[in-house]
Amino acid sequence: xxxxxxxxxVTGAGSGMGKAIAMLYAQEGAKVVVSDINxxxxxxxxxxxxxxxxxxxxxxxxxxxxxxxxxLIDTAVSTYGTVDVLVNNAGIMDNFxxxxxxxxxxxxxxxxxxxxSVMRSTRKVLPIFLAKEQGVIINIASAGGLYGARxxxxxxxxxxxxxxxxxxxxxxxAKQGIRCNAIAPGxxxxxxxxxxxxxxxxxxxxxxxxxxxxxRTGKSEEIAKVALFLASDDSSFVNGTVLTADAGxxxx
Numbered sequence: 456x457x458x459x460x461x462x463x464x465v466t467g468a469g470s471g472m473g474k475a476i477a478m479l480y481a482q483e484g485a486k487v488v489v490s491d492i493n494x495x496x497x498x499x500x501x502x503x504x505x506x507x508x509x510x511x512x513x514x515x516x517x518x519x520x521x522x523x524x525x526x527l528i529d530t531a532v533s534t535y536g537t538v539d540v541l542v543n544n545a546g547i548m549d550n551f552x553x554x555x556x557x558x559x560x561x562x563x564x565x566x567x568x569x570x571x572s573v574m575r576s577t578r579k580v581l582p583i584f585l586a587k588e589q590g591v592i593i594n595i596a597s598a599g600g601l602y603g604a605r606x607x608x609x610x611x612x613x614x615x616x617x618x619x620x621x622x623x624x625x626x627x628x629a630k631q632g633i634r635c636n637a638i639a640p641g642x643x644x645x646x647x648x649x650x651x652x653x654x655x656x657x658x659x660x661x662x663x664x665x666x667x668x669x670x671r672t673g674k675s676e677e678i679a680k681v682a683l684f685l686a687s688d689d690s691s692f693v694n695g696t697v698l699t700a701d702a703g704x705x706x707x
Contacts, residue, residue: 472678476679497515543572552658597640634685
């Protein structure tokens, strides 16, 4: 039970990697706050956790909204007394647009969900972590946050920003018992593709050669195991860095 009695908040936990992380954390003894923009999905995960003997609550949150993030963390504290682990998992894809085809509203939406939400939720939990001089933040970045040929310009930029924010946060609070790391998954079987509405032909054409060298598609449960490592004391000396989990895709 690597997370016994820890309180973990997981965003985008109604499906995919977020669900797998929430389920595994609960299995390892954590009290899990399952956050998702879809209330039914969040509640389904909560019921599944409870049916397996775990403890969880569901909180509907659109992470693009500051008030929803405030409510999410406040609800976690009012229910369980504190927060020990924050997993910023919620995210959306772009449509593989190159810079010349980006529309402002889509750029802003991608950054609001993928990047600004990470800053806001981190900012919100820091006073809690600082007061007890301990806490863990795990950000879900992407192989697209490390290289330029894995997605469109907006998604790539948003995830590069998450990587930079992760490193800075880990460094800034390293002496106060707070760790902040990121996971950079490769291709994983999730429903993130549902956020893609109209694939950009030029962008996809440019990205396709890189997609073709992907050794295999991963499972959400494989990413959850990395998230468990980062949340637990097993990774006590790991801070301000990015763990890539992609079957060797970016080693090419």
